[in-house]
Amino acid sequence: MKKLAILLFLLLALGASFSLKDKFYQKSKPIPQKQEKQTLAPSKIVVAYSFVKANQMPVIVAKEKGLFKKYNLDVEIKQVPKNITSVMVAGKADIMLGTPNVALAAVVEGTKLSWVGTVNNDSTIVMLSNKEPNDIKIVGVISGPNKIQSIGLLNLININTNNLIFQEISDNQAKLVAFKEKQVDSIYVQKPDWLIFKKKASLSDDYKIILDSSNNKKAQTPIGIIVRNELLKNNKKAVVNFSKALIEADYWILKNKDGFIKLAEKHFSDMPKEDAKIQTEVYYDTLIGLEFIPTLAKGEEMLNFVSSSNPKAKDYNLTQFVSREISDSLKKEGFLDKFKFN
Secondary structure, three states: OHHHHHHHHHHHHHHHHHHHHHHHHHHHOOOOOOOOOOOOOOEEEEEEEOOOHHHHHHHHHHHHOOHHHHOOEEEEEEEOOOOOHHHHHOOOOOEEEEOHHHHHHHHOOOOOEEEEEEEEOOOOEEEEEOOOHHHOOEEEEOOOHHHHHHHHHHHHOOOOOOOOEEEEOOOHHHHHHHHHOOOOOEEEEEHHHHHHHHHHHOOOOOOEEEEEHHHOHHHOOOEEEEEEHHHHHHOHHHHHHHHHHHHHHHHHHHHOHHHHHHHHHHHOOOOOHHHHHHHHHHHHHOOOOOOOOOOHHHHHHHHHHHHOOOHHHHHOOHHHOEOOHHHHHHHHHOHHHHOOOO
């Protein structure tokens, strides 16, 4: 009987030991942690634009409104004082905002770039003269594609450019001053820059517009998203997301004109508020009915500007430059329809 009692005691002790061990194991066992959703690192891209305020507008809004962050982009911005395509040719920028004809000048010479979308319908330029058009002898230009653009614009209004002198000037402001002082007979500049300068300088009607892109569709040069083919091939998602950010920025501008003006006044703090307002109002008008999708027809018009000074451009195959790869993706996704852009 005594042995039976001892055996029962041992069995109970052993059971208690296992029970305590199980409880200890349950307490010490690591509690599975809820796995956090992994996010991809932002795509780093370098974006270049020129001194032209219209080229800068959608980037300024996208940055200010957090749209680059929204679309997982880490964007470095480079403002190029003269030849914007030079940084693309050198591989120092991935994307540029500028008119397709400017990019085509480099593309015809072998640089691999693609026009994938458009952020406004017209960069709004005016060709100016302080003489009668047929008396123009000296044209002021900035080094690089600016000369090609000038030749193309003059050809549009049937001015023979073969015997003209193209005088290189350091920058846009110097070009306006040289025109005012009649050191040159003709220049082209962005329309808001001319409106601001003419008012401040109180210029007479001797200084006149001989071509206004607002009234001449063939002179209209849209501001395009131009990308290096290497980026398009290796990181198409980044190009899609950059396009989305600028499309949404343009849409915000259209819906918030007053807010856009205030944002521009803040960004261009070195410029009087009334000047910033002129810049924004001109840009705003170019967004109405925005045609985001690049077309061969508009590409042909851009190529004609280049052909005026480079005969090789006449044989260039535009399908290598005008790309609908990004716009087709956005169209299929419903993104363009969402923002009511074509």
